[in-house]
Amino acid sequence: MRKRMRKRTENHGKETAAYSGRIKLIEASIGEKYIVESIDKDDPSILRKLCSMGILPGVEVIVRRKKPTIIFEVYHSRFAVDKLIGDKIYVKQLQPHS
């Protein structure tokens, strides 16, 4: 939990009261659907890269593998990223009823 409650640098999209559902992409479980909640802005080059590939807040992702690299699907494409980048993407579990 401590990890999840780290200082937020980010507030895109609609604000919700708590960010308890927020985890890093590298912590996501394989095969589950998530929504990108925010992207860390500390590293502008990573941010830009993600933006230009269309990996943005609000987009749905499914993680397929975590080793040796993280593989995830966005729309109909698959991407491979390393831990460094997986660390910068925050996701939230998609609620089954929403």
Next chain:
Amino acid sequence: MKHKNNYKTLLVGNPNVGKSALFYQLTGKYASVSNYPGTTVSITSGKMSIGEHHEVEIIDTPGFYNMMTITEEEKVTKQIILDEHPDAVIHVVDAKNIERMLPLTLQLIEADLPVILVLNMFDELKNRGMDIQISHLEHDLGIPVVETVAIKGEGVSNLISRITSVAEGRHTYEKLNVNYGKELEEKIAEIQSLIKGDYAVSKRSIALLVLQNDSDILTYLKNEPQLKEIRKIAEEGEAAETSLSVSHVLHNLASSIIKEHIKKSTKKQKSSFQSLVDKVTFHPVFSLFIVAIILYYGFYKFVGQFGAGFLVDFIEANIFENYINPSVNSFFRSVLGDTIFFNLFAGEYGIITLGLRYAIAIVLPVVSTFFLLFSVIEDSGYLVRLSMSLDRMFKKIGLSGRSVIPLILGLGCGTMATIVTRTLETKRERFVVTFLLALTIPCSAQLGVILGILGVSFTALSIWFFTILIIFTFAGLVLNRYTKGEPATFFMEIPPIRWPKIGNVLAKTFNRLKWYALEVIPIFVYASILIWVGKITKIFELLTGLLAYPANWAGLPDQMGEIFLYGFFRRDFGAAGMYDLTDVMTLRELVVATVILTLFVPCIAQFSVMIKERGTKTAVLIFLAVIPFAFLVGMILNQILLLWGMA
């Protein structure tokens, strides 16, 4: 209506969407079709005729994701967009991924460029049970939208007529309404009002790039009188925040447009074969088996034994030694007699008897088989998977998995590979890869000869291989430790595994060979001339004499000095020259000699490209570091082998 006879059209888009295949359909000429960002390193252009009087120049640009560019190649594309004043810009997207790619279309529309959107690979979209209402999409975007299946030529004639109408100015473009929110819009307006010049793209686009702190745009605006003020506004804002909001707004707009016009289905469309292939190629252990299979059958059997063994023997021994060389020698002897000019063309080091013979008989067969193999691996989508599996290991030496591509290409031709380092994202990574290419990676011609010489003994070959591998790792660790800059990150789109199309593979191999013939073979000829000059002026004698010392220290005969020197003029010259020495040298000497040759400075062609790509200072630095290091390793290896009792 414009009245021109020649129009200029750009093809832009992500890598791997069939841009090059479309280029081929439009022009009848071929460019690379690639699975990884950046095969189209040089810009390819071709001509297409419309009717009898009009000609359209089609320029195929390197992969492009966003107006905010990251890699060198993307910068090249942006530069073309900013400088070329195209009559039409064709944005090619993968139809099933339109939602992800449409934001770039929106950026291009915002830039007031004459955009045509091409939904390529439309069949794949339909196979997934989806459909797009083209006419509605056209209406919403206000630009022509065309569906195509480029590899089958479907939709191409429709595209041509759209290109004609856009280029002739018959299509009326409307302003697209994008709203980035009050705060950002105010800043955009402020910058727009400060820009006075006339540019190829809209001031709004330029303003957006300025606000996102784009690295090139301020240079582009260098003649603006109020550049200072523009820069000031840019510096006040939060560039990262702006990038995110801009992308977010564009993506939301794209999604809302697409959602209305796309029919989705829940039908899952993935063959069991493909998912099996995915499982294997993504698996950390199984993927290594595939590497082993490719190394053994692809490199050892096909390139090594077939290319470097059978083909070289055939062309070299049969054609050159039996027919060409004797007749060239006797021809020049009858014309020039026994003068120094005879030796320029014929004899031991003549342009024809040495330069062209090495180029055509030894290097060409090896390079052709290598390029063929490389194109197959590349088109199958496997290279990206290999990058992925090796990423973690490569991180240890400061590289990302992405650098696997130039490094493997280096096994074909180090010169070409050094150019391909452009696809890497950081200066640091480009430097490390250039260094490793110069030091450790043997090119295919060299590899062929080394396999030929050491092939007699598996032990010898293994010692060579592991020595080079150890040096590669060691050099990587050292470079990683002492090179300035941020560590590389890894991010790649994974293309599906596809059966390579024979036509594409052949065309691509042919293109690379053509490049090789035009760029590299002339250097063989110059090298022969240099050797000739060096020989008559006795400079070579001096240099080979000097190089004989370190050769001796590593336990090698004097003649190796000559081979090392010639090795610079062509790495493979050197290795090929060793063939003549195989009888007089022991196995230990051969191992030490091949290791030094592999590590020794790259050939003259690669060195000149290193200067071009990395700058003279860096290139010379690498050069000067490599020579003593190569000999040092040779000496140490010699001592170890002596201790081990190798004869």
